[in-house]
Amino acid sequence: MSVITIQLGQCGNQVGREVFHAISKDLHSTHGLCSRKENDAYQAASKERFFSQEETGVPAARAVLVDMEPKVIGQTLSMALKSGSWKYDDQSHFCQKQGSGNNWANGYCVHGPKHKEVIMDLVQKEAEKCDRLSGFLTLLSMAGGTGSGLGAFVTESLRDAYPTLFLLNHVIWPYGLGEVIVQNYNSVLTLSHLYQTSDALLVHENDAIHKICAQLMNIKQISFQDVNQVIAHQLGSIFQPAYSSDGASQYSRSPLGDLMEALVPHPEFKMLGLRNIPQMSENSLAFSTFAWPGLLKHLRQMLIANAKMEEGIDWQVRPPLPGLPPSQKQSLNRTAHFNTSIANLITLRGKDVQTADLGGFRDPALYTSWLSVQDALAVWKTPRAFNKYEKSASLVSNSQFLLKPLDGVVAKAWKMFASKAYVHRYTKFGIEEEDFLDCFTTLEQVIASYSSL
């Protein structure tokens, strides 16, 4: 089944082009390390998901590009074309002359309604190209005005127009120390709206990825492209085909549906985080070998200690002892920084995947009491190696990982809101103080829910 990607705003478009680039590169990789037959099946499934075959032979990404200013889309189209191995459909983009000016209300209340028809037409054209459509992946940042405001509007429009399809929002969480001064307002407005429409939100924090670039990738001068390549690699590692059960003979058929089924058992909890191992520069990769037990042991500790990368993990964090009453368990969690999960999805790719032992992730102490381990843990596998990594594991988790950043964003926005600074910029476009209050309420609820795990 296919997935249509919707790239919104500068960030969404810059991330999107790296995602397709990474997927295309992996598709044509000669490092698959598996049988010819396996590789063919993998390629076919991946192509069906992300590309439509054009007459010219160069596959076209199943994507719709949207921005309110022309520069980024222009650059994105030409960069894709230059790659030679894939491209964007030249009819599948929409831009305007001036951006939303970092104003969520401008994107949501003005640009959204004004351009709904054109954008939804583009989406429909893409949808008609798919034999079987699983759903939509939107790429956006929540700090600006277009990706965040227009992105929230488009998400709602998609929900209305395609009520049965799956809707996953990929959200870039801004650097904590500003690039956009009103980013906390925009974030609160975006998150609360998406939380009510989307099936799940998959979050990447720029600060965390920046650290990965510095510490794991050893990049001295880090650009947005470096950051985006890491994000793209991680996304590829979960969205490329994998078998969703042992003994399955076909690659997973509904990539987004399977993901939601595994990770979102309850609509009150839909914040997803992603981590992977190993992650390193190509140079180091050439000199490294990996064994599954080591990789999985690290990945497990990254999960429970809420580390975004394998360096600097706190090995002291342990799951709480079984049998403690919930109240005690909670206080213990807090002191020990234990990250409680609702559900986890592990994807393993590469050599000897069948031998990998996931016992460490089957410990009930990792999860809430209201879901059995069978329902809380899903594992996908493929012997096809991913992007030059002989073995690789990635983990999507629905857990408390985002509590602290979310609480921080809400706190900062709340403080600014109390002083009424910048509020007039939003009311100008129709977002009133009560609307802000509703959004704060929604997010306080999310925080409370995740805190109570």
Next chain:
Amino acid sequence: MTQSVVVQVGQCGNQVGCRFWDLALREYAAVNKKGLYDEALSSFFRNVDTRADGDAADISRGKICSLKARALLIDMEEGVVNEILQGPLRDVFDSKQLITDVSGSGNNWAVGHRLYGCQYRDRIVEKLRKAAERCDCLQCFFVIHSMGGGTGSGLGTFILNVLEEEFPEVYRFVTSVYPSGEDDVITSPYNSVLAMKELSEHADCVLPIENESLFDIVSKINQMTKSGKLGSCVKQSSLVTSGGIKPTKEKPFDAMNNIVANLLLNLTSSARFEGSLNMDLNEITMNLVPFPRLHYLVSSLTPLYTLADVNVPSRRLDQMFSDAFSKDHQLIRADPKHCLYLACALLVRGNVHVSDLRRNIERLKPSLRFVSWNQEGWKTGLCSVPPVGHSHSLLTLANNTCVKHTFLELKERFMRLYKKKAHLHHYLHTDGMEQSCFSEALSSLSDLIEEYNQLDVTNCGPAIDPPRLKIAM
């Protein structure tokens, strides 16, 4: 892409504007190698086929024929504008873009604002409309003027009113040159305070600039150049020598005005050229102006005299960031470092990465004081096209309470005249000008100063966080 129209008013406005167009052309010549008229060029220039007679239509694509500035030149004297029309920039303007008179405003705000305002309103509106029609998405008017004289100060702020009425959706950015303490114009405090009220009420954003600061910066560069510290490596086209169209001979204000011209170029670069983190003009007000009236932004430009090589070692780059916050790089005489920030923007051009930005923000943050509800009030933009002759540059825009010192000083100078009612009669002669205009302008200024004071006062002690919303579980 969007377009901007520059409205240059009065002697100062036109002299600064002239430097701006010169440097803008030089910049495009360096960036646009193919000689094709593109979107970036269209933001400040039209492409016109001059062979066609009459009102030549714009050519939207293809080879550059003849570039015309999207500008309106207004002066109530002829001298400066005539000089421009005889100078190297004459082809960039045509006679339909000019409004001049012969008698000047006599350094009298009332004459500029009331008399000429009434008299020229229709002509101004007509020409503004014409300029606007030629844009496919007009985003911003840049008004360039001085505060101390009569035309720029009076008529310039009159035009600001007209712009607000006629084009309410288009941003109004104003570059205002403030008079220095020993300005030749005796009535400059009156003119400036009268103009301030208009700026506070009708501009979206004001970039105040003090001539004394420009002068100091220019002297410092001259000194360094002479003392040989920079020795032979001073490039011909450095930031402050007028490059591009060959300078015949430099006029006294040219070096100073080049600084202002560069401010405008760097302010708009991220809207005109590509970058990994674009900063459109509408983002400036959105991020930097938390309350409508507090829209005065203190700016600094670096490097002013670090004439960098292509491969810049990190240390030098970090110096650029440090300098941007030092007192002697500000375009007004103020010290933002020792006052309170409401918000701060870093607009970087050239070979600078996200990691450089992050490192420097983290390094500088501890030494700067931000208002309690905006502790992380940083906005950043990354434009990949560097300024001509440099590998990188930085423009900072600060919404900082230090600007109130400039206003306080102005108020004092105003009071010195006003107490004695000196020269008042020159103003009161003009129709519609009453003494209440003075008292209202004064109280507007006092209120503004008080708003900054309040922020300073309430942000002295430790901040108490507002209690969060409670959720019933």
